[in-house]
Amino acid sequence: MERLTTLYIDKEAHKFSAAHYTIFSATERERLHGHNYSVSVRIVAPMGNNGFSADYNVYKRRIEQLCEQWDEYVLLANLSPYQRICEDGPYYRVSFTGEDMLFLKSDTLLLPIANATVEEFSHCLLMQLLELSAGDDLREIELCVASGPGQKGCASWTAEP
Numbered sequence: 298m299e300r301l302t303t304l305y306i307d308k309e310a311h312k313f314s315a316a317h318y319t320i321f322s323a324t325e326r327e328r329l330h331g332h333n334y335s336v337s338v339r340i341v342a343p344m345g346n347n348g349f350s351a352d353y354n355v356y357k358r359r360i361e362q363l364c365e366q367w368d369e370y371v372l373l374a375n376l377s378p379y380q381r382i383c384e385d386g387p388y389y390r391v392s393f394t395g396e397d398m399l400f401l402k403s404d405t406l407l408l409p410i411a412n413a414t415v416e417e418f419s420h421c422l423l424m425q426l427l428e429l430s431a432g433d434d435l436r437e438i439e440l441c442v443a444s445g446p447g448q449k450g451c452a453s454w455t456a457e458p
């Protein structure tokens with residue numbers, strides 16, 4: 298039987314501050330507001346024969362990189378069925394229920410997600426972490442994004458048997 302181990306990486310430094318709004322329906326959304334999001338990861342890996350599985354420092358650096366890329370941006374859901382985003386000079390023009398909002402492109406990231414929620418953020422970051430970890434001998438990764446203490450969404454991946 299293969300011996301597996303679970304590493305938990307839940308560091309205070311793994312955070313990003315970002316502005317967003319959740320879209321609830323075709324006609325309802327939150328006002329733009331911000332959170333200090335935090336990112337935590339659970340990794341399941343085979344145990345090596347010297348009492349070591351995967352170097353958590355490697356994953357700490359990758360998580361830091363993921364957080365850094367989104368820090369201090371407005372995060373917009375580019376795949377929402379309810380809003381339309383187009384370029385307008387230095388701005389993104391976002392149309393929702395007949396109203397337009399302008400966001401400076403330099404302050405804004407268009408993400409390939411359907412909503413700016415912790416569910417979608419965690420899935421998007423998990424996909425990026427998997428890409429950075431291609432070739433690593435891992436069995437599972439779960440990545441969680443918390444929008445504040447006690448509220449988070451998690452996405453998970455399991456290796457094909």
Ligand SMILES: Nc1nc2c(c(=O)[nH]1)N=C([C@H](O)[C@H](O)COP(=O)(O)OP(=O)(O)OP(=O)(O)O)CN2
Pocket residue numbers: 318319327332413414415416444445448450
């Ligand atoms: N399933 C989800 N539901 C909600 C999400 C989400 O990402 N996934 N997000 C929100 C809001 O955007 C917001 O992030 C949560 O706001 P809220 O809980 O009202 O306020 P706080 O973060 O300040 O939490 P407190 O409990 O009030 O301190 C809503 N739903």
